[in-house]
Amino acid sequence: MERFDAIVLGAGISGMTAASVLRERGAQRVLLVDEYGHLGGNHVSLDIGPFTYDIGSFIFHDNSPLMRRFPELRDLYLPFDGQTGRLDFDGRLAQYPFDMRKDLLQVGPIELGRMLGSLVHGRLTCDPTRSAQDFVSYWLGERLARRTGLFSYLERFYGASPALIEGEFARKRMQWVSANASIRGQLKRLMKPRRLSNRAVVRPRGGFTELYEPVRASLGASGVQLRLGERIASLEPGKAGGLVLSTGAARYTAPAVYSTVPLDVAAQWCRLPPNPSVRYATLTSLFYSFRGTRTFPHHVLYNFSNAGRWKRLTMHSDCYGQADGREYFSVEIISDAQPDNADLLDADFRTHVRQNGFLRGDLVLEGTRKTASAYPIYLLGATAAAAGMITSLRALGVLSFGRQGGFDYQPTSHVSSVMAERAVMAFGN
Ligand SMILES: Cc1cc2nc3c(=O)[nH]c(=O)nc-3n(C[C@H](O)[C@H](O)[C@H](O)COP(=O)(O)OP(=O)(O)OC[C@H]3O[C@@H](n4cnc5c(N)ncnc54)[C@H](O)[C@@H]3O)c2cc1C
Known part of the structure; x- marks a missing residue:
């Protein structure tokens, strides 16, 4: 002993x-x-042929x-100055997490009025601590939340309706929602002392x-x-x-x-x-290499759209350079509530890619990996x-x-x- x-x-x-x-x-x-x-x-990083992939964590702060x-x-660590984007509810590229122009300015006065009405309704009827759905409806209004695709993303995150997810999770995962949507949050941001260094970095x-x-x-x-x-x-x-x-x-x-x-x-x-x-989410990572035309400039892309099971795509080759003349990236999917089969998840990703046309060319699935206990399910x-x-x-x-x-x-x-x-x-x- x-x-x-x-x-x-x-x-x-x-x-x-x-x-x-x-x-x-x-x-x-x-x-x-x-x-x-x-x-x-x-x-966790995985070497597959000339490509080094990560299963999840990617961007850090120094x-x-x-x-x-x-x-x-x-x-x-290597410096990271890439862009993060999202697919909005109908699959168009937008800024992450909010796109002021697409989500608010371009919607027209009638829709804007409806959003405002929905926000007032949310503030009067929702308890942000009750569920993730209430949290988002309280801070953004249900109409804007649906338009950004946030509800679809939340459902994809857990394989469960946002109405069944604790408000506590929403508070932790989506602090940016309340920080941006409240006057107190905006003031806090303005008064926060500037940090000496807070560079975004990635692993070697x-x-x-x-x-x-x-x-x-x-x-x-x-x-x-x-x-x-x-x-x-x-x-x-x-x-x-x-x-x-x-x-x-x-x-x-x-x-x-x-x-x-x-x-x-x-x-x-x-x-x-x-x-x-007390349950934890199982993460399936799909690892791809690609040669062809890619229509999005983002290094990291979140799927807030109404289609596709994948939730995040990370372009490793944007940080480390192509290997064998090919780009390479990983795709994350929470697979608990999904059929337990990487082929089906791959087929689902390919269908979504075809519908959106954001990757046109030779897409090869190089490998997959399952991670138990990726995060707690609230x-x-x-x-x-x-x-x-x-x-x-x-x-x-x-x-x-x-x-x-x-x-x-x-x-x-x-x-x-x-x-x-x-x-x-x-x-x-
Ligand atoms: C998909 C994903 C993407 C993320 N992206 C980022 C990002 O870009 N930037 C960022 O800063 N953070 C990111 N994070 C969060 C970050 O990875 C965590 O905050 C951090 O790694 C947690 O560290 P931990 O030691 O508490 O837990 P973990 O590293 O999750 O686990 C702690 C220990 O638990 C044990 N363990 C885990 N699962 C099992 C199991 N099934 N059986 C037995 N033992 C087990 C292992 O011993 C492990 O060492 C991401 C996390 C995930 C899951």
């Missing part, structure tokens, strides 16, 4: 940040364990606490493994022990106090465990009952159910936090890193 001062489960953004904070706060022996064989959690803790990262050409290699070295040098790719069997109270983590290879003990893995996974290790309301009642599981884990001495462990839709890695710092510091006090 190896003894530690703290064990961190999951070596994603939250776990790497937590291990660094624990060392800084005096824990001498820290163990960082992950069933995944790499650092970065759901930051003022993140992670970069403050691991400054070596700064030199590896070689992928996330190359990016996080210095973090591995830095954690190791600071005394954190890493066990990656180690299957975890159980996490139980030890006879002499603390917790005992058993893997196929070894047993480790510590007075406190910091878990960033999905709640259902941690509960299973701790032999706690599962809660069916169907009504899920937050309360997750809070119950977090409390049960806490009673055992396990602090559960992060995007998966906290059942917390953290929209960016920056937020995950800030929240991990806060969680670990608060636990120690």
Whole structure:
């Protein structure tokens, strides 16, 4: 049995940040364990032939606490100055998330009047905390929300009607809606001090493994022990106090465990009952290469239209250059509620592309990948159910936090890193 001062489960953004904070706060022996064989959690790159794809996370900001803790990262990121766009409700290209000209100025006075009426109706009848549908209707009015395609996007995000999604999720995922649509939000923006640096950046050409290699070295040098790719069997109270983590290879003990893995996974290790309301989305990524005519200039394109299952398309070749004379990109689809078949999802994407004509030429599906637990699903009642599981884990001495462990839709890695710092510091006090 190896003894530690703290064990961190999951070596994603939250776990790497937590291990660094624990060392800084005096824990001498820290163990960082992950069933995944790499650092970065759901930051995953895949090499397929000459192309390097990512499954999801793509754009980062260089003022993140992670970069403050691991400054070596700064030199590896590449600057990103690409454009982000969206397909609106009827499949036309528009700015993301709002296009003032297309969504408001070009609609004509009659439609504008209707939108205003719908906004007043939303403000009077909707409770923005009740559901995602109410949140959006309250801030934008249902008519404008439908016109932008926001409801279609939300449904695509979860495979569920926005009326069944908690208002809490909408608040986290769509803060820009309330920030832009309220006078208080606009004032806050004007008064916010300018940050010294907040450059948008992307990972190096070689992928996330190359990016996080210095973090591995830095954690190791600071005394954190890493066990990656180690299957975890159980996490139980030890006879002499603390917790005992058993893997196929070894047993480790510590007075406190910091878990960033999905709640259902941690509960299973701790032999706690599962809660069916606590569910995570499964992400299918389709990886394409392409040669031909592309009609959109955007590096990242969101699908807010009424057709197609895909939700985001990321043009990797815009950042890293073409490979073998071909562009390459990945397409994200939440596949929980969809038939579990990449061929069908590929066919659906191709049909949509044909209808819209935004990629005309030779489109090749190079590979696919499924990721369980991409993000928490906030169907009504899920937050309360997750809070119950977090409390049960806490009673055992396990602090559960992060995007998966906290059942917390953290929209960016920056937020995950800030929240991990806060969680670990608060636990120690
Ligand atoms: C599709 C997508 C796109 C995103 N795009 C961006 C972006 O462009 N920019 C940005 O800043 N952020 C983006 N994010 C958010 C960002 O990736 C997260 O905020 C951050 O990675 C969360 O880190 P974490 O350590 O809390 O959790 P994660 O890295 O999600 O997971 C933590 C740990 O949980 C464990 N785990 C996960 N799934 C399982 C499983 N099924 N079984 C067992 N263990 C598991 C692993 O040990 C993992 O290390 C995106 C996220 C997704 C899913």
